[in-house]
Amino acid sequence: MTQTQTHTNTAPVLEVRGLTQRFGGLTAVNNFNVTLKHGELAGLIGPNGAGKTTVFNLVSGFYQPSEGDILVCGSNTKGMKPHQVTGLGVARTFQNIRLWNDMSVLDNIRVAQHGRLGYGFFHAIARSGRYRRREDEVEREARELLEVFDLLRFADEYPKNLPYGTQRKLEIARALSSHPQLLLLDEPAAGLNSADVKDLIRLVRWIHGRFDVTIWMIEHHMDVMMELCEQIKVIDFGQTIAEGTPETVRNHPAVITAYLGDDNI
Amino acid sequence: MLRYTFHILLILAGGLITWMAYEEMIGLYTLSVLMFMGVNIIMSTSLNLVNGYMGEFSCGHAGFMCVGAYVSSILGVLLFAKDKVFGAPLLDPSLAIYAFPFIVLAGGVAAALAGLLVAIPSYKTRGDYLAIITIAANYIIISVIENLGVIGGSRGFMGMKRVINAMEDVAYLPWMPIWVFLFTVFSVWLLRRYLSSTFGKGVSAICQDEVAAEIMSVNTNKIKTISFMVSSGVAGIAGGLFAYVIGYVNPGSFNILKSTExxxxxxLGGMGSLSGSILSAVLFTLLLEALRPLQIIKWVVIPLLLIILMQFRPEGIMGNKELGDMFPWLKRFYKFK
Known part of the structure; x- marks a missing residue:
């Protein structure tokens, strides 16, 4: 399948400036900055409760930041609802899989194209020409996507009946069906066994090559991050404590302290 | 040819009922049971959109019926019948035949607008809290009408028979059975087309995981608004027909008991199944009539059946399946989804 939106402007895919999020007295994210260029594959790591998922929730528009700006392909997402942010080109997966379990696999992919259906209620009722054309396109595109993900044989199956690893894969496929510029993967390897993790590494690398998409992922499996990411950012207590290539990050004293604690008791 | 079997059967059924009513082969009682069946089908399928497909719990459905019933009754009487309050008809009564579907639809549109009363709070509230709001909406609508003296207040409003008489003066046909049949088909058709489109499947996405729906580019507020408005609008159509079938409306007949029905x-039919709702509306209407000899004890037996149903088959007759999923051979004749 081909990406219909081509990357025309030179603005970074994601630019986050001075992002701060407070929940009552707790500062979950503090003055967070990041710039992701087109085609990058970056990582975000940190100990439990460091604020990684909060950053993703902010970028995908699920929370409104207390302070700071998020620019997706040059447009500020301030005040936008999540579906509008998705329309700008951000798609994500969830830490715990959130597929629509009582809808067929094919429908899961189809409904994820909701934002760019291009027809509304009255077209659906009248079964207008535009409706029929778009439904055909949506169906074809969904089948093509399932085909390249090798999921087509499950098209009429319900996601809840699929193995866990396949559900992960399907969730990523669903995210891609909205034609994103930026794909956020929130712990895609969580709950996978080591064979599945190897498959996942291959899958992410393959997606990155095949689809014209920037990927930003949160992951606890360090081997996944070391293999895949060019750039890693480490946060702890909402603060960025280190960033750089996997090697730099691995040997960074602040990172070791954050993960293992320090010597002074 | 096979594809049209269902359509042909539908036309035959409609024609048969009309013909038998015209020849007076079926009595007025049977005819009224059939008409209530139609009204109940519209009522249950439209509520299924919100309670079954969208996973919300609306218990104020009768309120929207009430809006539809009053708006179409008043409009009909105002335009085509002589009335104590409104005086002479505004239009020539012989036009009533052509205007009637629009009168019923106007009731539906008014009810859809009343549906905003529930749709807007649903942006931020869901589940039990929204259920409370729907009950409140039901009460608000009834109370407003009870206090509007012009249209009879709690004494009710009548005169719709004169509109039907005006239609019969032009052409002597069993008009109400015809209209009920056509609007029942129209309502189910409308709901089915909405729900089977990718656009309408956003409704199920909201039901199954609202967060995922919003993140996956479904404009949840828009879909909720449309769904509540369609559901209450179609209920308004049911209300309008109900009013004309009986020839009399009063706010008391649209209270919480009607919503409970x-x-x-x-x-009973199964959440998220249109064919289930149709089936259960038919069964429920027949059951109400069959248990009529029990008189007041009827309302002990029917809730008891509900308890038994919830104990032994909580998903209802059809679960969330359509008839085509239960009997795959039916799919040859009709595409269910």
Whole structure:
């Protein structure tokens, strides 16, 4: 399948400036900055409760930041609802899989194209020409996507009946069906066994090559991050404590302290 | 040819009922049971959109019926019948035949607008809290009408028979059975087309995981608004027909008990199944009539059946399946989804 939106402007895919999020007295994210260029594959790591998922929730528009700006392909997402942010080109997966379990696999992919259906209620009722054309396109595109993900044989199956690893894969496929510029993967390897993790590494690398998409992922499996990411950012207590290539990050004293604690008791 | 079997059967059924009513082969009683069946089908399928497909719990469905019933009754009487309050008809009564579907639809549109009363709070509230709001909406609508003296207040409003008489003066046909049949088909058709489109499947996405729906580019507020408005609008159509079938409306007949009847039909048929709702509306109407000899004890037996149903088959007759999923051979004749 081909990406219909081509990357025309030179603005970074994601630019986050001075992002701060407070929940009552707790500062979950503090003055967070990041710039992701087109085609990058970056990582975000940190100990439990460091604020990684909060950053993703902010970028995908699920929370409104207390302070700071998020620019997706040059447009500020301030005040936008999540579906509008998705329309700008951000798609994500969830830490715990959130597929629509009582809808067929094919429908899961189809409904994820909701934002760019291009027809509304009255077209659906009248079964207008535009409706029929778009439904055909949506169906074809969904089948093509399932085909390249090798999921087509499950098209009429319900996601809840699929193995866990396949559900992960399907969730990523669903995210891609909205034609994103930026794909956020929130712990895609969580709950996978080591064979599945190897498959996942291959899958992410393959997606990155095949689809014209920037990927930003949160992951606890360090081997996944070391293999895949060019750039890693480490946060702890909402603060960025280190960033750089996997090697730099691995040997960074602040990172070791954050993960293992320090010597002074 | 096979594809049209269902359509042909439908036309035959409609024609048969009309013909038998015209020849007076079926009595007025049977005819009225058939008409209530139609009204109940519209009521249960439209409520299924919100309670079954969208996973919200609306218990104020009768309120929207009430809006539809009053708006179409008043409009009909105002335009085509002589009335104590409104005086002479504004238009020539012989036009009533052509205007009637629009009068009923106007009631539906008014009810859809009343649906905003529930749709807007649903942006931020869901589940039990929204259920409370729907009950409140039901009460607000009834109370407003009870206090409007012009249209009879709690004494009710009548005169719709004169509109039907005006239609019969032009052409002597069993008009009400015809209209009820056509609007029942129209309502189910409308709901089915909405729900089977990718656009309408956003409704199920909201039901199954609202967060995922919003993140996956479904404009949840828009879909909720449309769904609540369609559901209450179609209920308004049911209300309008109900008013004309009986020839009299009063706010008391659209109270929470009527809403409960709609709920019973939805849960009896199975949530998220249009064919289930149709089936249960038919069964429920027949059951009400069959248990009529029990008189007041009827309302002990029917809730008891509900308890038994919830114990032994909580998903209802059809679960969330359509008839085509239960009997795959039916799919040759009709595409269910």
């Amino acid at each position: 709609a709920l019973v039909m939805v849960y």
